[in-house]
Amino acid sequence: MKYFKEYLDYKIIRNMKKYDFKSPVLEAGCGTGETLELVSKYYDVKGIDLSEGAISICEKKGVNAQRANIVNVKERFNSIISIDVVEHIEDDLTAVKHFHKILNKEGRLFILVPSGRMMKDDTGYGHYRRYSKDAIISLLEECNFKIEFVEMFGFPVLYYARVLMNYLYKLKNRDEGALEDGLLDENTLRSSYEHPYDNTIFGWMLETLPISKLLSKFLLFENIFAGGNKGFAVIVIAKRL
Numbered sequence: 001m002k003y004f005k006e007y008l009d010y011k012i013i014r015n016m017k018k019y020d021f022k023s024p025v026l027e028a029g030c031g032t033g034e035t036l037e038l039v040s041k042y043y044d045v046k047g048i049d050l051s052e053g054a055i056s057i058c059e060k061k062g063v064n065a066q067r068a069n070i071v072n073v074k075e076r077f078n079s080i081i082s083i084d085v086v087e088h089i090e091d092d093l094t095a096v097k098h099f100h101k102i103l104n105k106e107g108r109l110f111i112l113v114p115s116g117r118m119m120k121d122d123t124g125y126g127h128y129r130r131y132s133k134d135a136i137i138s139l140l141e142e143c144n145f146k147i148e149f150v151e152m153f154g155f156p157v158l159y160y161a162r163v164l165m166n167y168l169y170k171l172k173n174r175d176e177g178a179l180e181d182g183l184l185d186e187n188t189l190r191s192s193y194e195h196p197y198d199n200t201i202f203g204w205m206l207e208t209l210p211i212s213k214l215l216s217k218f219l220l221f222e223n224i225f226a227g228g229n230k231g232f233a234v235i236v237i238a239k240r241l
Contacts, residue, residue, distance in 0.1 A: 009038050011235065012110065019148060019237050021108050022078040028070045029085030033058035036065060039081065048073065071098045081110040087127045096143045103240040109145060115152065115231045116159060119166040136234050145238035154232025155225045162232060
């Protein structure tokens with residue numbers, strides 16, 4: 001899904017610059033360091049993740065990352081980014097309150113969480129929940145953040161691709177078992193750095209068929225729907241009060 005990732009990378013950096021994110025930056029839940037590599041080109045950034053496997057890959061890439069739980073972080077930052085993370089945390093309120101605690105005054109948070117209804121793929125990714133736009137805004141405001149920007153991301157392309165993917169796996173009776181409970185270790189589920197579809201026919205289709213590149217072009221039109229209530233994910237930028 002490199003075309004989709006490139007588009008998301010563009011959105012991350014564009015919005016960090018637009019909303020005046022400052023170093024030092026923490027990436028909470030950095031996985032294998034793809035976003036760390038990107039952000040480190042523009043900011044002084046450090047990543048944390050629960051997964052030893054993910055941190056090992058980060059170390060091989062030469063990015064600044066360490067194994068840690070967000071609620072145990074004491075260091076303070078001017079900015080935090082959190083991409084597909086809090087849905088993996090059972091007590092998301094405590095995690096977001098800690099984001100607020102370790103941000104300096106008027107520091108900014110860039111958070112992306114999955115949206116839409118819960119489906120079978122959420123089991124494989126280790127999701128406790130998905131968020132509506134109102135739900136993630138409410139969570140952030142409860143933790144004393146001021147919302148500066150909200151965008152629904154990935155509608156209609158990624159949104160309906162996910163629906164189709166889950167439907168196809170339902171028809172196949174899920175022989176691969178990649179989405180079954182307990183297949184991925186607990187910390188991998190929390191970090192989700194291994195995609196459950198990577199070694200399945202759907203993963204192969206996304207990477208090899210021309211339709212993947214074609215569909216990516218339609219992402220350029222997603223801004224038409226960015227202010228709505230449907231999306232594959234929700235992007236929020238918020239300021240610490």
